Amino acid sequence: MQHRMKVVVADDHPVILLGAEQALMKFPDVEVVARAGQSTELIKVLQTVPADVLVTDLAMPGGQYGDGLPLISYILRHFSGLRIVVLTMLENAALLKRLGEIGVIAVVNKSDDLAHIGLAVRHVMRDLPYASPSVRASLATLRMNAGGKTDEVILSRRELEVVRLFVSGMTVKEISTQLNRSIKTISTQKNMAMRKLGLERDSELLQYAQGNGLMNLSSGGRERQTAPE
Template identity: 75%
Template sequence: MPNPLRVIVADDHPVILFGAEHALLKFPGLQIVGRARQSTELIKMLQNDACDVLVTDLAMPGGQYGDGLPLIGYLRRNFPNLPIVVLTMLENAALLQRLRELGVISVVNKSDDLSHIGLAVQHVSRNLEYMSPSVKVALDALRMNSGGKSDEVMLSRRELEVVRLFVSGMTIKEISEQLNRSIKTISTQKNTAMRKLGIDRDSELFQYAQSNGLLNLSSHSSGEKGDVPQ
């Protein structure tokens, strides 16, 4: 009889963590060997416990290693052979594409049936891609809108600066005063960044910024957690 696949599950919401575990236990051959609520616990487990597949939430603040794309980048650099299934509520196509560029071949949207988590684990353990239905729809829309191309979304340095200051809580007027640019210029740069990212609402911009590490960009060292499109 083959050895079970050892799975670590990480999520900061107890209900999601319980639901993911319950879904995984319905699949024979899967064994949950660890549970983490933030990145500090997760990295400690990975350093000390044998694990075949990691299932991790994308937005999981509060840990030493951050969350979002910076955490995924850290995992890919330090555990390059570890298959990862990412859980997320975000459907932003640019963010999903960025995950694929980081080497994540499985993403499950939490709004889809949680049974997709077990299917994803089975696939990535064999190095096969698995995207849950909502994720497939978003990625297919991105491919159609880009004519089949999957180039990384590129924000200019000034656009990135404006987005970072805006999500930190500053108004357009305050940003214009700090950067010594006109209000019209700042507003245009913000709107251009949102259009490039396929984002329509400020709330989505905050979600995107959190998952990309932009909310804590000033405190992240570029060598450790700088996996952010620039």
């Protein structure tokens, strides 16, 4: 009898959780063995339930282990034999690129047909990359905007500090007051960070910060995407 791939599904939206599970049930070689709604529950499941693949939402706040890239990095470090398929609504190309840089080879956008989840599971079990159509389009846009360059994005400490405060809800004027820098300097640092990340709109910056876990970090915390000033 053919081995069925054991899959854990994690998402903080019950409707998406159910939809992903139903989509996977259409693949006879896939078996959903557990579900989770946030990171605390997810890590407990992974510690107790044998699984081949994790299909997980990227933005899944509320748990002890956070969400976004910090959670994915934690799972990659502590569950080395587990394959990961990221399921997300975020379309920011820089964020998708970061997922690839930390070791995620399969990403499915929730706006695409959910059948792509099962296809992604089959691919990662063979150690092959997979991207659903919307994800491929976003990555293609990033390559075009970058002129083919693939260098990792490095933000200075001050740029990252400004980004964190901005996505926390502060205005450029409020940030300038708190950091004791001119409004022009803060605006320049914010715009420089966005250019480095390939972002054009504030909404894209919020998406990027959400996916990278920057929303959950204090302005004094450390982030590995920084460089000396």
